[in-house]
Amino acid sequence: MSKMQIPLGPQHPALKEPENFMLVLDGEQIVDATVNLGYNHRGIEKAAENRNYIQDIYLIERVCGICSHSHVSCYIGAVEEIAKVEVPAIAKALRTIVAELERIHSHLLWLGVAAFELGYDTLFMYTWRDREQVLDCLELLSGNRVHYGMNTIGGVRRDITKEQVDEISKKIKYLKERTSYYVNVVTEEPTFLARTQNVGKLPKDVALELNAVGPTARASGVDIDVRRDEPYFIYDQLDWKVITYHTCDVFGRAVVRVLETIESYKMIEQILKAIPEGPISVKVPWKIPAGEAVFRYEAPRGEDIHYVKSNGTEYPERVKVRAPTLSNFQSLPYCLKQGYLADAVITIAAIDPCMSCTDRAVVYDINKGERKTFDQEELRKYSIEFYKKKGISFK
Amino acid sequence: MKLKDKIILWSRVKSPWIIHFNTGACNGCDIEIVDALTPRYDVERFGMLLKGTPRHADVMVVSGPLTRQQAKRFKRIYDQIPNPKFVLAVGTCACSGGVFDGCYGVVGGIDKVIPVSAYIPGCPARPEALLDAVVKLITQLEKSAK
Numbered sequence: 291m292s293k294m295q296i297p298l299g300p301q302h303p304a305l306k307e308p309e310n311f312m313l314v315l316d317g318e319q320i321v322d323a324t325v326n327l328g329y330n331h332r333g334i335e336k337a338a339e340n341r342n343y344i345q346d347i348y349l350i351e352r353v354c355g356i357c358s359h360s361h362v363s364c365y366i367g368a369v370e371e372i373a374k375v376e377v378p379a380i381a382k383a384l385r386t387i388v389a390e391l392e393r394i395h396s397h398l399l400w401l402g403v404a405a406f407e408l409g410y411d412t413l414f415m416y417t418w419r420d421r422e423q424v425l426d427c428l429e430l431l432s433g434n435r436v437h438y439g440m441n442t443i444g445g446v447r448r449d450i451t452k453e454q455v456d457e458i459s460k461k462i463k464y465l466k467e468r469t470s471y472y473v474n475v476v477t478e479e480p481t482f483l484a485r486t487q488n489v490g491k492l493p494k495d496v497a498l499e500l501n502a503v504g505p506t507a508r509a510s511g512v513d514i515d516v517r518r519d520e521p522y523f524i525y526d527q528l529d530w531k532v533i534t535y536h537t538c539d540v541f542g543r544a545v546v547r548v549l550e551t552i553e554s555y556k557m558i559e560q561i562l563k564a565i566p567e568g569p570i571s572v573k574v575p576w577k578i579p580a581g582e583a584v585f586r587y588e589a590p591r592g593e594d595i596h597y598v599k600s601n602g603t604e605y606p607e608r609v610k611v612r613a614p615t616l617s618n619f620q621s622l623p624y625c626l627k628q629g630y631l632a633d634a635v636i637t638i639a640a641i642d643p644c645m646s647c648t649d650r651a652v653v654y655d656i657n658k659g660e661r662k663t664f665d666q667e668e669l670r671k672y673s674i675e676f677y678k679k680k681g682i683s684f685k
Numbered sequence: 686m687k688l689k690d691k692i693i694l695w696s697r698v699k700s701p702w703i704i705h706f707n708t709g710a711c712n713g714c715d716i717e718i719v720d721a722l723t724p725r726y727d728v729e730r731f732g733m734l735l736k737g738t739p740r741h742a743d744v745m746v747v748s749g750p751l752t753r754q755q756a757k758r759f760k761r762i763y764d765q766i767p768n769p770k771f772v773l774a775v776g777t778c779a780c781s782g783g784v785f786d787g788c789y790g791v792v793g794g795i796d797k798v799i800p801v802s803a804y805i806p807g808c809p810a811r812p813e814a815l816l817d818a819v820v821k822l823i824t825q826l827e828k829s830a831k
């Protein structure tokens with residue numbers, strides 16, 4: 291039988307986001323796979339250069355709705371490093387709580403979506419029902435369900451009260467019980483095991499070579515976690531461990547995510563027991579001194595890197611976002627190859643792709659069919675020329 | 686009203702099936718849309734069911750600012766939905782472009798390309814707001830037939 295090429299996406303019932311996969315099939319088996327990105331490219335990095343540091347917080351938050359706190363914390367971390375600001379202890383503690391609540395919400399969301407891709411709708415409805423509890427905690431703490439707006443340069447925007455601590459502890463206790471049930475489902479349920487074991491294999495050496503990060507890498511036995519390797523916030527004062535697993539398949543990635551949720555509960559409980567006192571933020575001038583900084587942050591999907599360059603004004607000169615999904619996408623064609631078409635969707639879902647984080651810059655000439663990448667300086671020149679032609683002047 | 690029309694209206698009001706389309710959203714509105722479908726908000730009690738293909742759907746739920754890459758494809762998917770069709774623009778981005786208005790990769794709100802039945806503002810729109818829009822859409826549908 292001859293080989294057949296089929297597109298998956300950008301509009302596909304199983305993919306919640308626009309992305310495109312070109313799969314080459316030999317019968318039922320996938321022999322080759324290419325990832326096409328760019329459907330979600332909005333131009334955030336360029337927009338960030340035209341807004342001041344405070345406005346950028348709210349723009350960067352909207353890089354991604356699921357890991358909004360991760361991107362903001364990462365950006366703010368870099369800005370604070372340039373401005374040499376010492377953040378109060380209570381702000382660090384509150385940032386950590388929100389970060390871990392976000393990880394719980396993201397991992398429960400992933401478990402639901404993965405179950406949905408498997409056709410296991412009961413688990414999907416269960417996890418999403420329980421996920422509401424985490425969203426309630428976040429709403430209680432920050433006032434919002436999705437974009438929290440909790441961070442500001444030099445601290446956080448809201449304090450925590452005694453009642454909030456009690457309420458969150460109560461909800462965490464409930465979630466702990468439910469999660470132990472999910473651990474059983476993921477590790478024992480025959481349907482789940484049959485669909486995930488030995489699917490989307492990614493051996494350790496390949497994971498290292500292709501630069502996998504986060505739960506995808508940890509499920510292949512790669513022991514990396516920025517929270518431990520380069521601690522930020524107050525992770526170095528907490529008692530927790532990095533979860534790794536050795537099966538290198540989709541099943542392993544599910545186990546790592548569910549167990550990580552339990553670690554997050556542990557962390558939140560420890561912080562809630564001893565919240566420091568004091569002012570929640572320090573004042574930072576609008577103009578940030580010239581300099582550049584890179585900040586690494588462990589987002590729910592893996593290592594997130596932000597690079598900020600300032601030139602002494604209140605506008606950043608450059609903001610670069612390297613989202614975890616971009617890193618994980620390198621390994622995805624490897625996982626898809628030799629698998630079956632029916633498993634393609636769960637294999638894609640297993641890295642927990644987040645396109646809105648990932649789509650930064652790629653150029654594709656439709657007429658010629660050529661693909662071209664720019665470096666920063668070229669892209670900058672190109673964009674300035676492009677807008678000058680349209681009659682927009684630059685400072 | 687003939688019996689045939691009555692049956693058609695009844696089926697239309699009782700089971701408006703939806704298709705979800707992401708035109709370049711940050712995921713915030715998407716997870717709130719899925720939230721509305723799951724137990725706490727349970728939009729399925731209005732007969733709404735998430736469908737995979739545009740040919741089965743009556744209502745298109747759209748989130749996100751319209752990116753240049755998606756604009757053409759979005760129009761195509763819209764054209765595939767059988768008449769009569771309705772469009773819900775979820776979130777400030779889908780309504781007007783929101784925080785991304787003016788970015789080089791963004792065309793603007795989705796109404797630049799297709800007509801919109803209901804605008805649901807909010808960043809992201811809360812599931813309650815979504816339910817409100819759904820109820821308004823259904824009541825409007827009932828009224829228009831009379």
